[in-house]
Amino acid sequence: MSDKIVAFPGAEPLPENPITVEREGYRYCAHDRITLDEHVRTVRCTDCGKVFEPFDYLLSNALSIQRAWLSHKEVMRKASEKAETVEALTKEEKRLKARVKLLKEKAEPSIDIKGKWL
Numbered sequence: 001m002s003d004k005i006v007a008f009p010g011a012e013p014l015p016e017n018p019i020t021v022e023r024e025g026y027r028y029c030a031h032d033r034i035t036l037d038e039h040v041r042t043v044r045c046t047d048c049g050k051v052f053e054p055f056d057y058l059l060s061n062a063l064s065i066q067r068a069w070l071s072h073k074e075v076m077r078k079a080s081e082k083a084e085t086v087e088a089l090t091k092e093e094k095r096l097k098a099r100v101k102l103l104k105e106k107a108e109p110s111i112d113i114k115g116k117w118l
C-alpha cells in the first residue's frame with residue numbers, strides 16, 4: 001500500500017478571480033461633452049468616461065438631429081403664420097384708427113379759426 005496522498009483535484013485554493021466588474025456609479029451624467037479617441041476608435045463621455053458603441057451613438061444623434069430639424073421647420077411655419085397675422089392686424093388697426101378719427105370729426109364739431117361752428 002502506498003503512503004502517497006494525492007490531493008483531490010479542485011481542493012487547492014482558488015486563484016484570485018481575474019475578472020473585475022466595474023459597476024456604473026450612481027452619479028447622473030447627461031453626457032453632454034464627448035471625446036472621439038482616434039487611437040482606440042472610441043466614443044467616450046468626457047465627464048464620466050462612459051464609452052458608447054459608435055453606431056448606436058451616431059444613430060441616436062442622427063435621430064435627435066432629425067427631430068430638431070422637424071421642430072425647426074414647424075416653428076418657422078408658425079412664426080411665418082404669426083407674422084402674417086400681425087401684418088393683417090396692423091393694417092386693420094391703421095384702418096380703424098382712420099375710421100375713428102373720421103367719426104370723431106363728424107361727432108365733435110370743430111371751431112373755425114374765425115370763431116364759427118362748423
Ligand SMILES: [Zn+2]
Nearest residue numbers: 029031045048
Ligand atoms: Zn457622461
